[in-house]
Amino acid sequence: MTIYLIDDDSLGNYLTETLLRLENVGGEICTYESAEEALHALLRRPEPPRLIFLDLNMPVMSGWDFLDALEPHQPRLLGRCRIYILTSSLALADMERARSYELVSGLIHKPLDREEIRAIQAELSI
Template sequence: MPQKKIYIIDDDPIYKLVTKKLIEKTNLFSHTKEFSNGSEAFEYFESTKDIPEVILLDLEMPEMDGWEFLTEFCSLEKRLHKESTIYIASSSIAIEDKEKAKKYKCVKAFLSKPINLEKLESIAGED
């Protein structure tokens, strides 16, 4: 089974650094890329059509937050006929956020930060 690409969309530079290092150390994914907010990621996806198999998405970000990104991204997926599996990676423990996440068909799961090896192995193994 070919390895998947995994992209991180989060405004926390330390979280991104630690998560990216963990991902690279595991060799579970073929490629990692990171973005600081939803609009930066969306513009990249729209212009390159490079949609990864997996996205780790934060909710609280400047410019375009995770919810706004999800709305835009779901329509982009339809236009490009490509699908990505999105995992919301958040420090939020709000039940409302977890419930809201279920309304987006492209969201696979709601993960609590930080992302650990066990979570990455589970993500890499899912179809």
């Protein structure tokens, strides 16, 4: 299983990756500090990542821009790739907007914790 962590905060990526490893979420964990770089990597892969943890507020390409760029690829990704938005925002508008994307499985307030990882593992049966 491949997991993408997309966040311009390198410390946040490190902490999330460490927690995923402590919770025995197996597989390859790829971290990206640029949504644009992650998008290019995802589109080059024959198999999409099983999980993506996506920050919303990033320079150049935001998490929203990333989700919009995935729209044409949605048939290839649906049912094979789950995206969880990781955000520090408590804005109701962000929650509502996240629900409008079929590829988004949930919105998680930073920082990601053990219970949320376990819930995702149970959902995916991993």
